[in-house]
Amino acid sequence: MLGRDGEIALLESLLRHAAEGRGGGVILQGEPGIGKTALLSHAEERAAGFLVLRAVSAEPESDLAYATLHQLLFPVLGRAGGLPGPQAQALDVLFGRAHGAPPDPFLVALSTLSALSLLAGDQPVLCVVDDAHWADQPTLKTLAFVARRLTDEPVALVLAARADEGHGAGLPDLRRVPLMGLDQESARALLAERHGERRLTGGEESRLLAVTGGNPLALVELAGQPIPPEGTPEPPAMTDELRRSFLARVRARHAGSLPLLQLIAAGGSGGLDGFERAAASLRVDTGPLHRAELDDLLSYDGTRLVFRHPLIRSAIYHSAAADRRAAIHRALAAAFDGPADQHRRAWHLGQAAVGPDEQVAGQLERSAEQAASRGGPAAAMAALARAAELTADARRRGRRLWTAAHAALHGGFTAKATELLDRAEREPRLDEADRIPLAVMRAVVAEFAGSPEDALALLRPWIPQVLRLDRRRFAPTVAMYGDLGTRAGTPEVWPDLAARLDGIPLDPHDPQDAVLLLLRHAGQARTGQKPATAPQDGAAPQDGAGPQDGAGPQDGPGPQGGAAPWDGAAMEALADPILMTMAGSVLRGLGEHEPGRRLYREAGRFARASGSLGALAWNLEYQAADELARGRLGLAEAHPEEGYQFATEVGQPSTACRNRGLLALCAAVRGRPEAAELATGVLAEASDLRLADAMTCAWRALGLIELAAGRYREAVRHLEAAGTWDTGEPADLVMGVVPDLVEALVRAGEHDRAAAATARYERWRRHTASPEAAALAARCRALLSTGESADGHFARSLRLHATAGSTLEHARTRLLLGEQLRRDRRRSQAQEHLRGAAGTFRRIGALAWEDRVLGELRAAGERGRVPRGDGPSGERSARPHETGALSPLTPQELRITLAVGEGLTNREIAAQLFLSPRTVDYHLRKVFQKTAVTSRAELMRLVLAERPA
Numbered sequence: 001m002l003g004r005d006g007e008i009a010l011l012e013s014l015l016r017h018a019a020e021g022r023g024g025g026v027i028l029q030g031e032p033g034i035g036k037t038a039l040l041s042h043a044e045e046r047a048a049g050f051l052v053l054r055a056v057s058a059e060p061e062s063d064l065a066y067a068t069l070h071q072l073l074f075p076v077l078g079r080a081g082g083l084p085g086p087q088a089q090a091l092d093v094l095f096g097r098a099h100g101a102p103p104d105p106f107l108v109a110l111s112t113l114s115a116l117s118l119l120a121g122d123q124p125v126l127c128v129v130d131d132a133h134w135a136d137q138p139t140l141k142t143l144a145f146v147a148r149r150l151t152d153e154p155v156a157l158v159l160a161a162r163a164d165e166g167h168g169a170g171l172p173d174l175r176r177v178p179l180m181g182l183d184q185e186s187a188r189a190l191l192a193e194r195h196g197e198r199r200l201t202g203g204e205e206s207r208l209l210a211v212t213g214g215n216p217l218a219l220v221e222l223a224g225q226p227i228p229p230e231g232t233p234e235p236p237a238m239t240d241e242l243r244r245s246f247l248a249r250v251r252a253r254h255a256g257s258l259p260l261l262q263l264i265a266a267g268g269s270g271g272l273d274g275f276e277r278a279a280a281s282l283r284v285d286t287g288p289l290h291r292a293e294l295d296d297l298l299s300y301d302g303t304r305l306v307f308r309h310p311l312i313r314s315a316i317y318h319s320a321a322a323d324r325r326a327a328i329h330r331a332l333a334a335a336f337d338g339p340a341d342q343h344r345r346a347w348h349l350g351q352a353a354v355g356p357d358e359q360v361a362g363q364l365e366r367s368a369e370q371a372a373s374r375g376g377p378a379a380a381m382a383a384l385a386r387a388a389e390l391t392a393d394a395r396r397r398g399r400r401l402w403t404a405a406h407a408a409l410h411g412g413f414t415a416k417a418t419e420l421l422d423r424a425e426r427e428p429r430l431d432e433a434d435r436i437p438l439a440v441m442r443a444v445v446a447e448f449a450g451s452p453e454d455a456l457a458l459l460r461p462w463i464p465q466v467l468r469l470d471r472r473r474f475a476p477t478v479a480m481y482g483d484l485g486t487r488a489g490t491p492e493v494w495p496d497l498a499a500r501l502d503g504i505p506l507d508p509h510d511p512q513d514a515v516l517l518l519l520r521h522a523g524q525a526r527t528g529q530k531p532a533t534a535p536q537d538g539a540a541p542q543d544g545a546g547p548q549d550g551a552g553p554q555d556g557p558g559p560q561g562g563a564a565p566w567d568g569a570a571m572e573a574l575a576d577p578i579l580m581t582m583a584g585s586v587l588r589g590l591g592e593h594e595p596g597r598r599l600y601r602e603a604g605r606f607a608r609a610s611g612s613l614g615a616l617a618w619n620l621e622y623q624a625a626d627e628l629a630r631g632r633l634g635l636a637e638a639h640p641e642e643g644y645q646f647a648t649e650v651g652q653p654s655t656a657c658r659n660r661g662l663l664a665l666c667a668a669v670r671g672r673p674e675a676a677e678l679a680t681g682v683l684a685e686a687s688d689l690r691l692a693d694a695m696t697c698a699w700r701a702l703g704l705i706e707l708a709a710g711r712y713r714e715a716v717r718h719l720e721a722a723g724t725w726d727t728g729e730p731a732d733l734v735m736g737v738v739p740d741l742v743e744a745l746v747r748a749g750e751h752d753r754a755a756a757a758t759a760r761y762e763r764w765r766r767h768t769a770s771p772e773a774a775a776l777a778a779r780c781r782a783l784l785s786t787g788e789s790a791d792g793h794f795a796r797s798l799r800l801h802a803t804a805g806s807t808l809e810h811a812r813t814r815l816l817l818g819e820q821l822r823r824d825r826r827r828s829q830a831q832e833h834l835r836g837a838a839g840t841f842r843r844i845g846a847l848a849w850e851d852r853v854l855g856e857l858r859a860a861g862e863r864g865r866v867p868r869g870d871g872p873s874g875e876r877s878a879r880p881h882e883t884g885a886l887s888p889l890t891p892q893e894l895r896i897t898l899a900v901g902e903g904l905t906n907r908e909i910a911a912q913l914f915l916s917p918r919t920v921d922y923h924l925r926k927v928f929q930k931t932a933v934t935s936r937a938e939l940m941r942l943v944l945a946e947r948p949a
Contacts, residue, residue, distance in 0.1 A: 003186030023150035025157030030179035033217020036160035057134040060268025065379035068139040080115040087111035109145035117916040124154040132161035137378035181214020265317035278335035356392035380407040398427035451690035452488040475512035498523025514570040577603040591770035617647035631808030638891035661697035668701040671848030708848035715744035775800035811840035901943030
């Protein structure tokens with residue numbers, strides 16, 4: 001502990017806060033021997049009254065899924081009673097105590113958080129993980145998940161890791177404490193304590209400090225060794241020379257036991273019986289183990305034999321020649337042959353193989369399947385990659401590489417997945433059916449972590465083969481093709497899709513075929529082959545410049561007045577959250593908002609139940625856009641906030657950027673001061689990633705900020721930047737911007753350009769039966785009209801808004817109508833619509849628009865008190881007495897409140913939102929305070945009454 005006063009104070013503060021219920025964690029980082037383990041031991045000693053859970057990761061187990069988590073949690077799992085059924089089952093399957101479906105990594109993470117929370121109910125918990133750089137990736141991801149959610153838990157997490165070896169501990173939410181070498185005074189004190197009988201001269205101490213960089217272990221170990229002469233280049237700490245010094249020490253003390261130590265080093269960790277069997281087959285004497293002659297190097301807790309220091313183990317393992325290591329691994333494979341050791345056995349056989357070996361490759365492949373079933377994509381990836389190296393047949397090797405890449409992608413190892421796909425594609429004997437999944441996976445990587453344009457380019461050439469070979473298997477691929485066309489602003493994708501699906505016999509009652517029928521109909525609607533119908537609003541169509549300008553034919557009970565060609569019930573039987581989300585998006589585009597919304601929600605529930613955070617992050621983006629269109633700003637903000645967090649966790653930068661774009665748009669509508677900065681940041685990031693959809697969202701946010709403030713020419717500049725308007729027809733991606741652009745152009749006096757934009761919008765919206773699109777088209781036409789013609793268009797727009805349930809746009813249309821009526825000196829009518837708009841803006845929290853309408857009310861001669869949007873010193877007032885009772889809630893509090901409204905318990909809410917029950921309880925107490933309710937039943941009634949935005 002010499003020279004570690006600051007680190008000691010930090011650890012003691014962490015323990016104190018955890019004991020008070022405010023948990024957290026740190027990761028001690030530094031080179032081997034710097035003192036990390038000593039600090040961990042100190043933390044354990046000071047954790048009086050804590051339940052201490054400890055694990056030591058090892059390099060040979062770094063590819064064994066959840067090996068470190070097993071050490072940490074398994075000994076106390078029986079004490080964590082009360083876990084929800086799916087979570088208890090996940091851990092039981094993971095640790096081999098039960099059979100069942102493979103648990104998703106994020107379900108495992110949630111189960112771990114819940115188990116720690118339950119254990120902490122009796123006493124605070126300290127989790128200590130040494131050598132975390134060798135921890136397996138699934139454990140690290142689980143600990144990262146837990147670390148982000150310790151604020152309200154009496155749990156402290158302390159890890160020690162090297163910053164430049166092993167997997168690295170990617171735990172961004174833990175405070176990093178870099179451990180530096182000792183200063184000269186502390187180094188001198190350490191040397192005096194350890195080598196008091198051989199005092200070094202001042203020159204020797206200075207040189208030793210220089211060549212070791214103050215590394216405490218190196219100081220102690222090298223103090224008795226010859227120091228290189230002055231002028232020798234200063235070696236970095238923990239060089240090969242130091243490793244050789246470790247081995248020299250072992251040989252000096254345990255030369256006769258080196259074969260046994262090599263065997264144990266190759267095994268990593270394991271039961272004594274297994275090492276005994278392997279040693280017997282190699283004719284290696286195990287007597288030193290039983291005579292406690294190796295206790296300075298090894299520790300044994302009754303179940304596991306491990307090296308006390310990984311550097312010693314590494315030095316011993318690499319001291320064996322390659323053929324000797326192969327023989328050791330074969331012996332270990334034969335020794336560890338129990339049902340629970342199949343993955344370990346296959347791994348040893350793989351390490352022993354020196355050339356193509358199909359039998360071993362097959363065992364590794366089966367081992368990978370077992371690892372995947374227990375939620376270990378990293379272990380599966382490693383086993384499959386090694387299996388591919390041992391495979392002689394090129395086609396089979398390519399398939400194993402593809403499967404390894406799939407495991408890598410599932411585990412969030414995007415770079416490794418790309419590397420494996422590169423290797424697979426170089427195989428010469430892959431046929432068409434083999435290469436399609438490779439292209440699809442590359443497109444998925446590009447969709448989540450790159451550009452939609454790149455994803456589309458990868459997918460487009462394979463669509464004909466996909467439909468010819470197995471259309472149902474590849475239905476998600478076909479849907480992805482259409483979705484990417486929309487995201488990339490490439491409208492020609494939809495006619496191409498319609499043409500390719502035309503003539504293929506599709507069963508409307510089969511879920512996958514039902515989606516393909518939906519896609520075909522959507523593509524035909526965009527080409528005009530099957531035009532969508534305009535919504536019925538009770539008025540007959542007219543020619544000329546009357547209120548119905550731009551309206552299409554009246555609708556009947558379904559597309560073209562008939563039944564939908566797809567079976568909605570069949571689609572609701574889907575179980576793939578990504579395919580369900582894409583189908584919901586197509587339905588919304590056709591004006592089928594409620595069926596699309598149901599698919600969105602069910603897809604989100606599927607993703608939550610399975611712990612698939614990647615699919616959920618992607619789904620929440622769609623749900624957020626839907627809620628924003630409806631004017632439900634609370635959920636519109638809560639969804640992308642959660643989606644951004646999850647996308648960041650699973651390594652989906654493109655999904656994360658899109659969710660941030662939606663957050664910027666929500667902030668703009670709400671009038672938040674950070675909206676412009678957020679949108680500008682999204683623009684920069686989306687430009688680098690070439691995300692046209694996120695850029696459109698950010699430009700619209702900037703345009704709405706200016707539009708609400710009455711700076712119309714600035715609004716035009718931002719909104720026009722969202723797309724190309726001077727050639728051809730804009731893509732679907734930017735058509736949502738047109739009604740805002742028309743309003744800005746009209747107010748800026750650019751009537752001709754506004755008329756051209758309106759004409760484009762009216763042509764575009766005919767491929768959808770959406771009443772909202774028709775309402776906005778009528779509003780655009782109203783802004784370009786005067787007198788009775790304008791009145792008629794505004795009336796039609798308001799009727800259609802009411803049908804669509806689009807609260808925000810309905811209020812904006814009332815604002816624009818009120819402005820028009822005020823200009824026409826019809827003040828009483830203007831005041832009626834402006835008051836209605838002000839009430840809606842206030843209720844949903846669209847404060848920027850409320851400020852604008854209040855200014856119009858004053859201009860319209862409103863008598864009496866006009867509610868103001870600013871406080872006495874210029875800051876915006878929260879106005880809690882005038883807004884909805886749930887409007888003061890944060891997005892997290894709103895999510896929890898809505899779950900309470902569905903009748904869920906705290907444990908069920910925790911499982912759904914990937915939180916601990918204690919965190920849910922903490923936020924719920926805040927909700928009770930903010931809403932002034934005193935019971936859960938009262939809160940449920942409030943949710944029903946509010947129908948919150």
